[in-house]
Amino acid sequence: MATRCVVNVDLVDVWADAGRKKFLRTLGWGDEVSVKKITSSAVEIETVVYEAALDGSITPNKLPGFIVPTRSSGFKPADVVIKAANNEVLRVNFIDVQQGDGAVIETPDGKLILVDGGDNQLFARYLAGRFRGTSAAKPKDVDCILVTHGDADHFEGLPRIFDSETHPEPKKRLFIRPHRVYHNGIVKRPGTRNKKRVPEKELLGPTAKLGDSLYLVGLETDLLKVPDADMNAPFLKWKKALAAYNKRRKIVFRRLELGDTKAFSFFNQGSLNIEVLGPITETVAGKTGLKFLGDPPKGPRMGHESLAQEDLDSKGFSASHTINGHSIVFKLNYGGFSYLFSGDLNDEASRFLAREHNKGTVNLRSEVFKVPHHGSADFSGAFVQAISPVVSVVSSGDENARKEYIHPRATLMGALGKHSRVAEPLIFVTELVAFFTYEKLVQNVDPQVARKRGAFHGFSRAAFGLVKTRTDGRRLLIYTDSANVKMKEAYAYQLDDSGQPTPSVVVRV
Template sequence: MNDSVTKYIGSDTARLYQAASGSQVRLELLWGDRAQLLEAGPSRSKVRARGKTGWVDNAALGGQSLLEVYIIDVGQGDGILIRTPDDRHLMIDGGYARSKQPSGKNAADFVDWKFAKDYGRDTIKLDAMIASHCDADHYGGLADLLDVAQTAELDAKKLQVEAFYHAGVAWWTNPANGQRWLGPSSADKRWLTQLMGSRNEVLAALKPGAEPRLQGEWAGFMAHVCKARTAAGRITPVRRLSQKDGFLPGFDGAGGGVAIKVLGPWEQTLAGKPALHSYASAPSQNTNGNSVLLRLDHGRARILLTGDLNTASQRALLDDYAGRRIEFQCDVAKACHHGSDDVSYEFLAALRPAVTVISSGDSEGHDHPRPAIVAASATTGHLQVEQDRIVTPLVYSTEIARSVQLGKPLRLITPDHAHEQAELAKIRIEAAVTKAGDLNPSKTTRTLASTLVVAGLVYGLVNIRTDGETIICATLNEKDHSWSVRKIRSRF
């Protein structure tokens, strides 16, 4: 018995069998999945993988640790978990808070599963937590993870955050009317001049009567951030990011590691102080437009994470990077703003990704992803055709990858009685229905006979993995829980 050796799956997929012999399968593993070796055998070895124990063909255990990027299905919003080959983890955004989610789940739950069930650890350790910008459909899941009052929601016992990063644009209390705003701008209205910075600055802005003072849910979230601690028990440092950083601290690619380039937001010095683009009078144009823009480089592979960039910010970035637009080219792009049509076609063309992943939601008010943007993601993508078949571009949507299993009630069984199907039409139920992002649920009343039962839910998570040369994109097959895998080669 050996419980200290970690192996990695080396084939595209591999079966986790019930026994050392036979064909009964527990689940299917994916390239790069870690398998904790429990018992070596002549043809199959006993391992623990994805929270399950079973047997894997020895030929499948010759893999290596990969760069893994999980685009998590959070409905309307973004949630991303990154694991580097040297076992460092970064969480970027988390979707709306659980209280605003129709499913009651967000990225915090996936991250908890990853550490507690997949890894078998009692501590979630994040080397970096990043809020791409200050909209609730991005930071809500981060707040749920940080909120110690919600520890009962998690299987892991502790959370450690080595560093927290943000975009600088924040929700402030307007001293003139007490409403929320993004702070003052330059005289020509082209630059936002009141930026959130370090932890000490945040703490000062959380105090009653402070000027400037953080506002509303964003203030509550930052209060949770300021209570976070590192693995050493120190306070978690808080820092604003911009293109002037060059690289995310600690991720400059030294020694062949993953490099994470900070391409945005674009910072300018104005009257000796930092300032960010002001794109329009509408606050959402500025929160979205100043999203943190990151590019992950591993070997030859490039993955671009774009937050909620919009047309105005994309056009500004094209100007900011005039002569250096090659910085945006990538193998995989996380689509801007959930497939909104507020997108510059020229900017998409500058990315030229082989794969686009759209983190889209259910809210009919947003109607994401928009058909024109799905088309634009294809027409601007890198075209590769082999044997009369399209290899790339590929376009994924977390919403399309999601599914539910619905069933019709047959009997209602209570402790003292079983109600047959004919009686179900007489039984009425009142339900609270929460649309994505809504603060309060709406109530509806239906008969039990006319109500469908959700018997299962398959989340639309998209796996991106690479060794620096080969890239796979994988989603879970909703019928038999096998993986649907597409493989490409990096072109950089």
């Protein structure tokens, strides 16, 4: 009978033959394995190999495999896996969802948090491959879905998970049962009313004045109670999926803000915990409010921290700038390592947080930084400096001209390097860790399209973009895949005597 275990070293190669012949795949620290037998020379496991079909789709196939440490590695077979009950590894994966965000947090004891989900099927497909074998009778429990803010590129892909339940291919189906849905309370209204464009100030719900500033005071909590007429199309689709999920298990909805100490009581345990650092609310006319932000100065700006305050302040009213600026910001801590998630935070809002950091109200310093807004030029250098990241992850993609924003910007990438606390920081971009294979010159089969477009060069995806991180609170591993299944880009850090991360050798057996 197989034993549920996890990998106990950075990277282990899996072979089809116990003599280290016919390479199958590489597993990472904390990955689950089903162990059949451990001998003096090998660990016999059941593994999954992802094979590409002729149409480019990926099929997971279960196969027997062997982990065979070499003598030179210094590891015995019994050292490379441990029982799952003894697992201490937190896994955080950043998924390439093109122009959007999507991340998965998995704790050592199996808790699962989804952070955003892009605006296409990529996040749903990744999750269906990661959590195989679900059904209507046996859905995957998701402890929390956290939507940092209500822009389509951060949550429109989540209803695709619900849509996948009726996909004709079983391998692409995923049934889930969310326990909690957290968000920032801002719901986008339809963009038109009586065939006329709705003013910016009316796109995000009721407002109130406080001095010279305008505030959103109609913040929502339970999304299922928001009238359909008060939701734009992406929100309506999300509401429909949530209503279906709510029938499986009553969902706890929560609006997050700075200082919410109870939201993650289900998650926090010892040195593993989550702090909510934003958005920052104010009390306006007896109600909780979020300041309505304006359009940022045109950029990109170089050295903008040295500009006068009046040159930095936003002007007018911008619904998109407001919903971005009030993204949920949270810090995931585990032992001596921290992750900072920042949604689409912009310059104006991140300067608020930087000032709070300098006052000692919040602590932004983190080793791993999910960079805001896909690497936009609308950022605060003071905010990046407060974080002083060792590893930065930019989630971006240029899938078509309509979604091309020149992300990530050169100024942002330079700031990430300049303000890191280490001499050679790591900066990952999700679209750059995906790989494609050139296929051939393709002729358009549609005559009408062919007259406009003609032939085009065809590519297939050889490796999906994933930035994988693992930590037990004392050590941090970061790695990515490539089109060459044997090749990984991998780095490791360990804490020195003063608690600072220092480079460590990546162990591969």
